[in-house]
Amino acid sequence: MALSEVEIGRYARQLLLPGMGEAAQVLLRGARVRISGGGLAMAPAVYYLAAAGVGTIWIDDPDEVKAGAGAGFALGPADLGRQRAAALVEFARGVNGLVAVDLFRPGSRPTALLVCGATLDVSRAIADEARLLQLPHVVADVDGQGGAATSVPVGAPCYSCAVRPGLGAAATAEGGATVGALAALELVLLIAGASLEPRARRIEVFRGTPLVRATARQPGCACAGPAAAGLAP
Amino acid sequence: MNPIVPVARLDIRSHACPVTWVKARIALSRIAEGEVLEVLLQDGEPRENVPRSAEEDGHRVLRLEPAPEEGAGTWRAWLLRGASPEDRAWP
Numbered sequence: 001m002a003l004s005e006v007e008i009g010r011y012a013r014q015l016l017l018p019g020m021g022e023a024a025q026v027l028l029r030g031a032r033v034r035i036s037g038g039g040l041a042m043a044p045a046v047y048y049l050a051a052a053g054v055g056t057i058w059i060d061d062p063d064e065v066k067a068g069a070g071a072g073f074a075l076g077p078a079d080l081g082r083q084r085a086a087a088l089v090e091f092a093r094g095v096n097g098l099v100a101v102d103l104f105r106p107g108s109r110p111t112a113l114l115v116c117g118a119t120l121d122v123s124r125a126i127a128d129e130a131r132l133l134q135l136p137h138v139v140a141d142v143d144g145q146g147g148a149a150t151s152v153p154v155g156a157p158c159y160s161c162a163v164r165p166g167l168g169a170a171a172t173a174e175g176g177a178t179v180g181a182l183a184a185l186e187l188v189l190l191i192a193g194a195s196l197e198p199r200a201r202r203i204e205v206f207r208g209t210p211l212v213r214a215t216a217r218q219p220g221c222a223c224a225g226p227a228a229a230g231l232a233p
Numbered sequence: 234m235n236p237i238v239p240v241a242r243l244d245i246r247s248h249a250c251p252v253t254w255v256k257a258r259i260a261l262s263r264i265a266e267g268e269v270l271e272v273l274l275q276d277g278e279p280r281e282n283v284p285r286s287a288e289e290d291g292h293r294v295l296r297l298e299p300a301p302e303e304g305a306g307t308w309r310a311w312l313l314r315g316a317s318p319e320d321r322a323w324p
Contacts, residue, residue: 003259012255022259 001026010098011053019194029055031191034110036060036126037117038084040176041140041147041183043071045114046088048184050095054191057092060104061085071173113137114187116180120163127152127159131223136190140183144169146205147179150215151186156200158223162215164204178205237295239271239311240264245283246275246307253279254286261292261314269295269311276306284310291315 003022008015011025033054035045038061049057065079065087079087085103092101104110113130115137117123123139130137131152139150139159150162182203189195198214205211217224243260245253253274260270274283276299284294293313300309 002263008255008259009252012252015255015258016251021262023262 003029007053007098010096014052017194019189020192024192024194025053027192028053028188031112032056032058032108032110033112033114033187033191034058034060034104034108035114035116036104037115037122037140038063039116039118039122039140040071040142040171040173041116041180042084042176043074043088043091044177044180045116045140045184046092046101047074047095048181049114049187050092050099050101052184052188053096053099054188055099057099057101058104058108058110059085059088059092059101061088071176110135112187112191114183115139115159116183117141120165124160124163131158136187138183138187138190139163140179142171142175142179144172144175145207147171147175148202148204149179149183149186150202151190151195151200152215153190153199157215157217158221161218161221161223162200162202175205178208237269237311239269241268242271242273244273245279246273246304248279250278250282254283257283257287257312258290261287261290261312264314266314266316269313272310272312273300273303274308274310276308280308280310284312287312 003025014020015025031054033049035042042061046059061084063084065075065082065084067080074091075087089101089103113135115123115126117126127137127139134154136153141148150159152159200215201212202215203210203212241260241264243257245256248256257272264270274280284297288294292315294310295313296311298309300307
């Protein structure tokens with residue numbers, strides 16, 4: 001269905017971007033994205049997914065809002081102690097009233113995932129789940145120097161093939177903002193079919209400098225199994 | 234010479250930048266390559282920017298002329314749709 005006048009006005013600037021247009025925006029409107037993991041990239045990513053017009057956003061985060069956890073633009077002092085997912089739902093609804101935002105509930109059927117794990121192990125577990133469900137996903141890793149966004153289209157080399165541990169420095173809110181926005185953009189491009197080749201890629205941001213590389217399947221990785229057969233590399 | 238026959242008409246006189254070009258771009262994406270869109274636009278910024286943006290996006294401006302019969306300050310542009318701008322990759 002074509003965009004409404006209200007949607008055209010809302011997304012006017014985005015509709016002018018190369019690779020975007022009405023068809024791409026309609027794809028975004030029809031997408032159902034689960035965002036999960038509880039990491040620092042989550043709040044910025046929620047903001048950008050909502051602002052971009054992803055039609056349905058489900059937030060999956062069991063933790064509570066804690067002091068000093070960044071995301072002050074989304075979560076204020078009044079949110080301390082609240083379930084973070086509920087606070088982010090409220091925040092995202094205020095960002096864009098044209099999209100549906102809710103808590104993720106078992107049985108919900110997303111069409112894509114944005115993984116914002118607080119640790120690499122958490123991200124790995126969620127990304128593996130997305131791979132087995134054959135859902136396109138992007139993983140945001142935040143570290144002390146910035147972080148990385150890994151795009152995994154269906155059938156592509158998996159997150160575990162692509163990930164490289166950072167230097168071990170504690171993740172920062174600034175890194176979370178950068179990587180959260182970047183990961184959300186990568187997922188928007190995947191959903192809209194507007195991403196550049198290589199679509200399976202990892203963008204590492206080190207102290208503000210991005211480095212893009214295509215991901216490659218590691219020998220013996222489970223992602224080379226039947227789930228990947230016949231699908232795009 | 235065969236007359237040019239637009240297959241669609243768009244009135245963007247009540248809109249401001251960037252919605253003027255956004256609406257024209259969407260209307261162009263809804264017609265086929267080689268077809269013509271007629272656009273009614275206001276003099277000034279829309280008359281300058283919409284045709285220029287159309288050419289930058291790979292379309293052709295076949296005609297750009299005053300259309301006083303449509304109202305004071307109205308211009309008419311006929312845009313020939315080129316290849317789909319949505320096929321373009323990021324720079």
